[in-house]
Amino acid sequence: MSLRPETELVRAGEAPSQHGGYLNSPVYNGSTVLYRSVAEMEAALSDPLKRSLPAYGRFGSPNVREFEAALAKLEGGHAAVCTNSGLSAITTAMLAFVSGGDHLLISDSVYLPTRSFGDSLARFGIRVEYFDPRIGGGIAEKIRPETRLVVLESPGSNTFEIQDVPAIAAACRRRGVTTMLDNTWATPLFFSPLRHGIDVSIHSATKYITGHSDSLLGAIVCGEKAYEPVRRSAIRLGQCGNSDDAYLALRGLRTLGLRLRQHQEQALALAAWLQDRREIREVLHPALSSHAGHELWKRDFRGSSGLFSVVLQPVYETSRITAMIEDLKLFGLGHSWGGVESLLVPIDPSGYRSAESWRASGALLRIHAGLENIDDLKSDLSRAFDKNL
Numbered sequence: 204m205s206l207r208p209e210t211e212l213v214r215a216g217e218a219p220s221q222h223g224g225y226l227n228s229p230v231y232n233g234s235t236v237l238y239r240s241v242a243e244m245e246a247a248l249s250d251p252l253k254r255s256l257p258a259y260g261r262f263g264s265p266n267v268r269e270f271e272a273a274l275a276k277l278e279g280g281h282a283a284v285c286t287n288s289g290l291s292a293i294t295t296a297m298l299a300f301v302s303g304g305d306h307l308l309i310s311d312s313v314y315l316p317t318r319s320f321g322d323s324l325a326r327f328g329i330r331v332e333y334f335d336p337r338i339g340g341g342i343a344e345k346i347r348p349e350t351r352l353v354v355l356e357s358p359g360s361n362t363f364e365i366q367d368v369p370a371i372a373a374a375c376r377r378r379g380v381t382t383m384l385d386n387t388w389a390t391p392l393f394f395s396p397l398r399h400g401i402d403v404s405i406h407s408a409t410k411y412i413t414g415h416s417d418s419l420l421g422a423i424v425c426g427e428k429a430y431e432p433v434r435r436s437a438i439r440l441g442q443c444g445n446s447d448d449a450y451l452a453l454r455g456l457r458t459l460g461l462r463l464r465q466h467q468e469q470a471l472a473l474a475a476w477l478q479d480r481r482e483i484r485e486v487l488h489p490a491l492s493s494h495a496g497h498e499l500w501k502r503d504f505r506g507s508s509g510l511f512s513v514v515l516q517p518v519y520e521t522s523r524i525t526a527m528i529e530d531l532k533l534f535g536l537g538h539s540w541g542g543v544e545s546l547l548v549p550i551d552p553s554g555y556r557s558a559e560s561w562r563a564s565g566a567l568l569r570i571h572a573g574l575e576n577i578d579d580l581k582s583d584l585s586r587a588f589d590k591n592l
């Protein structure tokens with residue numbers, strides 16, 4: 204029976220028959236796994252990629268495997284690989300595909316630590332080139348014979364450019380170039396990279412999947428061809444998710460549908476309200492019809508999550524903006540996002556863009572719409588704006 208995403212979120216990965224009927228699996232804390240015979244040991248070690256038998260804690264506890272199975276199912280992947288953070292999911296996947304002498308293309312709008320890792324790869328003789336996130340099918344002109352991997356993120360971190368994923372994926376596929384996309388913002392619920400031609404989908408499960416700001420975890424969802432190199436990369440790097448975190452991530456998935464729809468609604472309400480405030484020059488939210496990537500977003504995504512940015516009018520001194528931010532009571536000043544709490548952080552992308560320059564003239568604030576009462580959130584912002592700006 205083919206199940207709809209909301210149903211998969213509630214059921215995927217569950218294995219009560221393997222845990223005495225308990226719906227939720229016990230947390231397996233362990234390193235050593237005992238084999239019943241030498242033959243079983245040899246079988247387990249002979250095929251670490253398929254791992255049909257448990258071999259060692261680092262190769263994935265039952266909690267980790269159940270989380271991997273759930274994510275693969277949700278995104279229509281062949282299999283998934285769990286890592287200890289979203290960033291390690293990115294670095295593990297990138298290392299699976301590039302070697303010295305290769306050419307690597309990275310969208311200019313990616314999460315800054317992804318970019319920093321690209322810079323590290325340059326030390327190993329990998330040529331890294333950044334491209335305008337709006338390049339679309341024009342990516343074909345950037346592909347060289349030695350191009351191995353194209354790294355995407357849509358919308359882009361902090362600046363929210365939407366990429367023409369099907370066009371980029373198709374151009375890369377024609378040239379045999381692997382594509383990976385950071386899908387953390389949309390979650391498996393609102394965007395399906397593999398169904399749009401992408402080979403590898405990345406999640407920081409730290410964000411909406413776990414959903415309560417209480418753990419760090421990453422996942423790499425792979426199409427069939429990408430799975431072996433990614434799993435091998437994870438094994439060789441010693442990458443592994445932790446059982447407690449995989450347990451929390453799987454529990455988080457069960458309510459992701461409910462939470463994400465509410466985050467979506469809260470963010471849309473705040474974005475519309477902010478658009479009318481005199482202090483705001485521009486709201487960067489792809490679900491607004493004023494957004495440059497709105498048509499692409501509408502074509503490819505099933506919804507929008509709770510993270511977006513605003514550009515302030517270019518008239519405020521930094522000290523006033525700082526005072527405004529520090530005056531907020533409900534919007535915490537902290538990184539990461541995807542938990543139940545609202546957050547607001549100042550961001551300056553102008554220092555690290557290289558393919559195109561960051562064009563906004565006013566200060567950029569990134570907002571995570573939490574699950575507090577929407578009128579309380581608006582009151583908090585309007586009080587801090589009125590007092591300081």
Ligand SMILES: *Cc1c(COP(=O)(O)O)cnc(C)c1O
Nearest residue numbers: 288289290314385387407409420
């Ligand atoms: C937070 C984030 C990551 C990194 O996730 P961690 O779990 O904190 O390592 C990667 N990509 C995006 C888009 C993120 O927002």
